[in-house]
Amino acid sequence: MARFVIEGGKPLEGEIDINGAKNAVLPILAGTVLAEGQSVISRVPNLRDVRVMKEVLTLLGSKVEDKPGKMIIDTKDVDSCEIPQELMQKMRASVFLMGPLVARFGQVEISQPGGCSIGSRPIDLHLKGLEALGVEFTEDENSLKGKADELKGAEIHLDFPSVGATENIMMAATKAKGLTKIYNAAREPEIVDLQNFLNKLGANIKGAGTDVIKIKGVEKLHAIDYRVIPDRIEAGTFLIGAAITGGQVIAKDLIPVHIESILAKLSETGVKVETIDDKVRVTGVEDWQGVQLKTLPYPGFPTDMQPQFMTFLSIAEGRSVITETIFDNRLQHAKELNKMGANIEVNNSSAIVNGVAKLSGTRVEASDLRAGAALILAGLSAEGKTKVDNIYHIDRGYENIEDKLTKLGANIIRVK
Numbered sequence: 001m002a003r004f005v006i007e008g009g010k011p012l013e014g015e016i017d018i019n020g021a022k023n024a025v026l027p028i029l030a031g032t033v034l035a036e037g038q039s040v041i042s043r044v045p046n047l048r049d050v051r052v053m054k055e056v057l058t059l060l061g062s063k064v065e066d067k068p069g070k071m072i073i074d075t076k077d078v079d080s081c082e083i084p085q086e087l088m089q090k091m092r093a094s095v096f097l098m099g100p101l102v103a104r105f106g107q108v109e110i111s112q113p114g115g116c117s118i119g120s121r122p123i124d125l126h127l128k129g130l131e132a133l134g135v136e137f138t139e140d141e142n143s144l145k146g147k148a149d150e151l152k153g154a155e156i157h158l159d160f161p162s163v164g165a166t167e168n169i170m171m172a173a174t175k176a177k178g179l180t181k182i183y184n185a186a187r188e189p190e191i192v193d194l195q196n197f198l199n200k201l202g203a204n205i206k207g208a209g210t211d212v213i214k215i216k217g218v219e220k221l222h223a224i225d226y227r228v229i230p231d232r233i234e235a236g237t238f239l240i241g242a243a244i245t246g247g248q249v250i251a252k253d254l255i256p257v258h259i260e261s262i263l264a265k266l267s268e269t270g271v272k273v274e275t276i277d278d279k280v281r282v283t284g285v286e287d288w289q290g291v292q293l294k295t296l297p298y299p300g301f302p303t304d305m306q307p308q309f310m311t312f313l314s315i316a317e318g319r320s321v322i323t324e325t326i327f328d329n330r331l332q333h334a335k336e337l338n339k340m341g342a343n344i345e346v347n348n349s350s351a352i353v354n355g356v357a358k359l360s361g362t363r364v365e366a367s368d369l370r371a372g373a374a375l376i377l378a379g380l381s382a383e384g385k386t387k388v389d390n391i392y393h394i395d396r397g398y399e400n401i402e403d404k405l406t407k408l409g410a411n412i413i414r415v416k
């Protein structure tokens with residue numbers, strides 16, 4: 001299996017273009033099924049998850065053509081509502097097809113996506129929301145079938161502002177009769193992007209970005225062209241790369257307001273952060289301070305940046321406390337960082353990070369996507385050679401991360 005080998009100690013210097021957001025493009029690609037015809041989605045990152053989404057769309061009957069940074073999807077001949085277990089297991093985001101398929105065909109068949117290494121990740125809120133719109137679910141050992149003769153608008157109160165549940169309900173409600181209101185909706189930028197995409201398709205949605213989203217059902221949607229927002233997590237990861245190596249990186253073509261909570265935390269540690277229009281420049285400093293950090297739904301600090309920030313804090317001055325409130329098992333990278341000389345104690349959902357002077361390269365294992373990114377950052381700053389195993393997780397969410405880092409001056413190679 002492939003791994004990254006990193007020779008640490010090289011400061012990252014230069015400019016980097018940010019790709020389209022994985023968490024925006026996946027529901028949008030699923031959402032193309034809502035309308036019959038050819039949609040062109042641009043700023044599509046070349047990620048493993050995107051390639052699996054292409055497989056799913058093709059299997060359902062879409063014609064999908066890939067161009068660099070673009071996907072052309074013709075959904076006219078979609079004639080299947082069934083997503084095989086194998087693809088569900090390859091990618092949790094297959095669950096985003098539930099809303100579009102019940103809206104267009106009144107039926108869907110998937111298997112429960114199950115947990116993943118960062119937590120138990122049930123989909124009860126998706127199912128409750130879709131049931132409120134009129135979908136009836138039956139479940140057996142291998143499959144979960146949803147059926148609806150007609151979808152009707154409803155008032156849905158989410159117990160938690162789940163990103164995926166908000167998105168699935170929004171997509172299903174686009175064609176439901178009457179008005180749907182989602183209370184306690186997730187407010188992430190990717191929800192706003194989905195609203196913009198769906199409204200361009202002809203939907204009537206207001207309120208994304210606030211905690212109440214209102215969807216007036218429409219009869220018909222039509223295929224369109226759409227450009228996806230930049231990936232705030234990719235941007236945050238590279239900017240921490242600059243800070244942790246004492247370099248200077250400008251992330252270009254992003255929406256700085258999307259990463260304000262990350263930039264605020266970086267500034268709190270003492271790192272220099274500047275925002276100029278659609279660019280953010282981070283300049284590393286010699287010593288930075290430990291801080292308290294708690295992951296929260298947007299606009300709070302994103303859980304998808306917690307592992308990378310833990311690496312950064314592992315060599316900060318003094319003690320930091322990190323509390324993970326979104327996922328129930330997302331501190332596994334602490335053990336790997338400790339193998340590299342960090343001093344991190346994990347107690348349930350909190351980690352006490354006692355800053356050490358430096359990390360030392362060794363062999364470590366990525367347990368998931370962002371844990372993998374955190375270990376790359378650790379390798380970039382460490383003394384000596386770091387080998388990161390299980391990098392297929394990283395390929396789910398970062399396009400050519402080694403090439404981008406190499407352009408910034410890092411010494412990182414992929415070894416097959």
Ligand SMILES: CC(=O)N[C@H]1[C@@H](OP(=O)(O)OP(=O)(O)OC[C@H]2O[C@@H](n3ccc(=O)[nH]c3=O)[C@H](O)[C@@H]2O)O[C@H](CO)[C@@H](O)[C@@H]1O
Nearest residue numbers: 023093120121122123124125126162163164165304326327
């Ligand atoms: C493809 C995508 O967009 N993934 C993002 C999305 O994941 P995802 O949409 O899965 O995240 P959610 O916001 O739904 O999950 C947050 C928490 O709610 C729980 N929950 C969720 C749904 C449900 O029906 N029941 C339930 O209990 C989850 O187990 C988790 O503990 O938002 C997360 C939180 O910002 C990010 O980390 C992921 O990168």
Ligand SMILES: C=C(OP(=O)(O)O)C(=O)O
Nearest residue numbers: 092093118304369370397
């Ligand atoms: C947890 C993540 O993604 P997913 O929901 O696709 O697993 C992530 O992007 O960090």
